Amino acid sequence: MKTQQVELLPTLTKEAVNDVTGYQLCGYLIALEGWRRGLELKWYRDESSLCKLHRMFSSTHGKFYSLSNGDTLHYFYRSRGDKVANKSVTICLDKEKTKSFLEQGNVPVPKGKTLETDESIIDYANEIGYPVIIKPLKGSMGKGVYTNIDNEAELTAVLKELRNSYSYSQYIVEKHYDGKEYRVYVVGDKVIGATNRIPANVVGDGINTIEKLIELKNNERKKNPYLATKPIEVDYEVNSMLKSVGYTVDSIPAKDEQVFLREKSNLSTGGDPIEATDELTDEVKQIAVDALKALPSLPHAGLDIIVNPEDNRKGVVLEINGTAEIGFHLFPLEGKAKDVPGAIMDYYFPETIGKEKSNFYFDYLCMLEPLKKYAVDEMKVIRTPAINMYAKKYTVTGKVNQVGYLGFIKRQALKNDLFGHAKKINKNTVEVYLIGEEKEVLDTFKKTVEKGNKKSSVENVEEQDLVYTNEPRKTGFQVITKTNRR
Template identity: 40%
Template sequence: MTETYPFWLDKEMLKGVRRFNIDAYLVALEGWRRGLSLTFHEHNTPRTDLKLIGFDPIGKLFSLSSEYKSHFFYRTRGDKISNEAVDIGTDKELAKKYLKKAGVPIPEGFSFTSETPVEEVTESLFENQGPFVLKPTFGSLGKGVTTNIQTEEFFKESLEYIKATFDYTDFIAEQHIEGEDIRVYVVGDEIAAATKRTSANVTGDGTSSIEELISFKNESRKSNPHTVTRLIKIDDRMKNYLKKQNLQLSDVPDKDEIVYLKGESNISAGGDSVDVTDTIRSEVREVAIEAVKAIPGLNHAGVDMIVNEKDAVVIEINSTGSTALHTFPLYGESQNVAEKIIDYYFPETKDIDKSNVLYFDYPSILSQLRSNSIKRIEVTDAPVGEIYAKRYIISGKVQKVGYRIWSENNAIREGLHGYARNLKNGDVVVVVAGLDKYRVDNFKHLCYEGPRRAKVKNVREYVWTNRIKIGFEIK
């Protein structure tokens, strides 16, 4: 396992931000830190026709604006991706046609619907050399995808399962290509990140059962904001999958023995993510970039690929591809995909001296948008430049005298950000931050005064280099 949070993020900043909200937040935060104006919009705003996909679009639509231009984003997808490109990406059959036309390698296969007689499908499929993959044409998040289908019996079984579990009616059956499952995030002519996904697995320690190993693994997945909502679930499918390997949950694998728990290499189904950005071969990069170019109006996207020693084929295009996956891999280095996306939309802000400690209160914005209490909210602009901050500990009669409210009013007047908190020992902590060193240092003198009812004995000062939430908060 590697360090969960990269240097530009920390646990507190991501607190209360989960799932696709992370994608929206990372992109919004990156743009905002560069001094762009950030506005979150109600999901059905007439201001943009950006196509919203997914179960819950609320709180993931925002715009970033400089003096000269403005761009809308939905999660990671900006308005440089056309809605037609989104449609092509959602329709896997159509996507394959475009890729094929552009000469991008894809697995051979065909599509069918739930109307097509199953016998007919199996007949034409098993004319070819297996194994095969079965997937829904309009599926997402790897839902209903079955890989490595060797027998007709398993194919039928899998199809029945998809039909029974989901509402899909259109399917694709194609060649299963053995290899690593890699998601490459392409921005323009560049690779922003590449992450290998493995199917859910555990590694034996010689003493614990598979079931115990799963719960250990889930414990570590919980500390990662991307995988905390993607734990390994024990279900009948997993039990069946183990059974096929003559295993059950109570078995104790040998030390260092890897046991695969599911067929699909999908992080949502408990798979692992490993950063491979610096190690993928150059021809793999080329294929990924070509794939994005093959879809008109796409420009940046996540490309799902199967890569083995000789081939690199594209199996899917995600126009709203995740950044969280690449920023919070379970193994390997964090990649800042959001940075590359903002570079692409606002290249003039590339070299801006932004601060990595600033963040804004996204969860409170989310809760207001979710309850539809507000229609639109523009976040306070981030101070751009080097943030200078001090932490003052004030002692004396400073609690129950309105010290924190007083410090809030004064910080706001001085244009400083930070917080005030009461300590159990009767002291008050005030953290103030801003671009103006003098104001931050001078705040110490103000702290000595305090509100009328306070009797300040002493103010100790410390340098503060941790995170700063925009605005002033009384904790």
């Protein structure tokens, strides 16, 4: 498969978000940004009475948190902060209401109507002319959305599938608009990131079947923190799409032939997120900003927009998501990551703008365990490590492996508020790497290293002062064996 060119934020490595997926990724990314700026971070148990934010019938576990600078406290649910009104979130859940607000704000939207019966849907589609789009009035994540429907027969088949697969009663029928579709994230008066979402597709190599190419692409998606839980699944739409071009999943496309598997571009159903902020004209960016202003108290959100292929200064807004996912802006399949969490923190805590940040990250999933088990109501993350730290390495030889020495060093390091690791080098050698705010504590720790625990026997200790670099690293102290990776 073709390797895509991706430029991630240097302070947000894949290790920093290891095993964090789905909606939890949104909350974690913003919480981490605030915590790195020195803000106090707390996470709350599921269904906490403190959560006044519209959670859209979803669990709050791992998604509800607060950030405070000591004077100001803000609550967040996923990517949404408490400056976003619940009223606007509710409006965004209803595409027809959203469209009404946008029209009142002179924001361009597609021509369409909400209908219930198959007969009325078909009649209206024939009235406005094909191609058309059909989508549930109160749907999300691209479920039940079909685009570029070319004729009445195709629409009839789609309606049959919708009635068999979903329980939605009302659907929006809209005129289909050609052009690139973008998911745009706006904070205040500025577009922070824009992603061109390309429908699920595979590129032929002249050897493998489409089914195998899908498998290979899904393996690649698993390597992307955002896309890992969003594989391409072969369903009615995929089979129908392939049939329309004379293919099945057993077909073998020619080398470099791109085969589209869906019309809709939702990332949750296999679409590709390509960073494309610089593609948008100032006029289209202003449309995005104006769209948020058309709703009451919606200072930051994501929205979908299609740009006119004949005039890139024009576009239509399809919908707005008040609790939009942001992970793909940080982990695109191609392009340069956009710092949406940074922009949101700038908006809520402007006094932290330009402040030098720690690049440590915390063990998010481990921290959530007590909350998940209802052992506690809230969890406060440890104080943000200082920016300027000291580092030291001790290389220890002797009887120091498989005698409890590594665990002993970890316990003592944690007691002294030190970060780092104790790593097995070989049968008789251990590396102790320490980071701390006070150089004296690191220096005196040598006595602990030399003494060891009861079963160990230290023969020699080599000491080395290191230059501390503020690179991304995990809080706490890790024990590393040959089978572990740092």
